[in-house]
Amino acid sequence: MTTAPQTRQAPPAPAPALTQDGTSDEELAAALGTRPCDLPAVRSLLSGAAADPEDPPLRVRDLLHRRLRSGVCDDMIDPRALQSARPRPAEPPSAGLSAVPLPEPRPLPDITLAAAIEQRHSSTTFAARPMEFAVLAALLEQAAGIHGHRSGYNVRDFPVRRAPSAGGLAPIDLYVVANAVDGLEQGLYRYRPSAPDLVRVDSGNMRGKVTEAGIAADWMFHAPAVLFLAVDMPRVEWKYGVRSYRYVHVDLGVMTQNLYLVATALGLNTCAVAAFDDDAANDLLRLDGRDSFVSLMFACGLPGGR
Incomplete structure (x- = not known):
């Protein structure tokens, strides 16, 4: 049947x-x-946002600050798990990309820290003559390079950078747009401290693209070199969770001060730029704008007027 x-x-x-x-x-x-x-994510942001009816209206930064307080950040790594954890790669992948070795960096002049702090200032004027590659190398190496290795995160030779960072995880990557650097072809490069070298990301004249990324910063067209300080969130989120967003911007400020002081010692004019079009800057560097994104631009060159 x-x-x-x-x-x-x-x-x-x-x-x-x-x-x-x-x-x-x-x-x-x-x-x-x-x-x-x-x-x-929206509910997480609003968690704990209840306020007294008499309190002023909530602002965006109020919500962010409340969510990023240590008392509500419950996604940091468990200390027991940290005992066997290994860090994320300290540099973005470079497979298939060519690289330019850095020359011997120009030695830093004999200047005291007090003098460098006193002389440091922002300037948007640069000489027409190119910047020496050895000077650019000194700026990168002395401000953001590796000065040693030690045991850490279950790694015997964990790199120690000249710019301190939360947990030593170094979430700030430096990209360089070379407009007029003697001995270096025009183009976009990423500084790789472990080599040390510059990984070529793109070639050609980038002056127009850099200027378009800036907001009311046409003077950047004349900068011999423009550094982009980009954040890599996964490099720290595995350990610090959502609170990493606060930490990376502290690290950004530390890196910026290093750049300012080293540049001052090298006799360069410099200016940090926070006013820029995020999408344009991230597109230029080929970053996703979500896990990796530009947080600051830093123009530099020899002193001069236009």
Whole structure:
């Protein structure tokens, strides 16, 4: 005796998640102009945001600061797990990219720290003559290079940088747009401290693209070299979780001060630039703008007027 094949019934669709007032996630996401899959992040940001009715209205920075406080950051690595953890790679992958070795860096002049701090200033004027490659090498190496290795994170030869950072994880990468550097072809490079060298990312005249990325900073067109300070979030998030977003910007400030003081000692004019088009800058460096993104630009060159 045969029977007709039975049709498998599709499992019932899961009931939509509801908020306390009966609103579904789909309705709430539509009202916020986002997607249901984004709601956990939104709820995390709003967690603990309840305020007294008499308090001033919440601002964006209030929400960020509350979410990034140590008391609510529960996603840092467990200390026991840290005992067997290994860090993320300290540099982005460079497979398939050519590299230019750095020349012997120009020795730093005999200048005291007090004098460098006193003389440091921002300037947007540069000489027309090119910057020496050895001077650029000195700026990179002395401000952001590796000065030794030691045991750490279950690695015997963990690199120690000249710019301190949270956990020593060095989340700031330096990219260089060479406009007029004697001995270095025009183009975009990434500084690789472990070599040390410059990994070629793109070739050609980048003056126009750099200027377009800046906001009301046409003077950058004349800078012999423009450094981009880019953050690599995964390099620190595995250890510090969401609070990493605070740490990387502290590290950014430390790196910037190093660049300013070393550049001053080398006799360079410099100016840090925080006003730029994020999308344009990230596109130029081929960063995703999410896990890796530009946080600062730093123009430098020999003193001069235009």
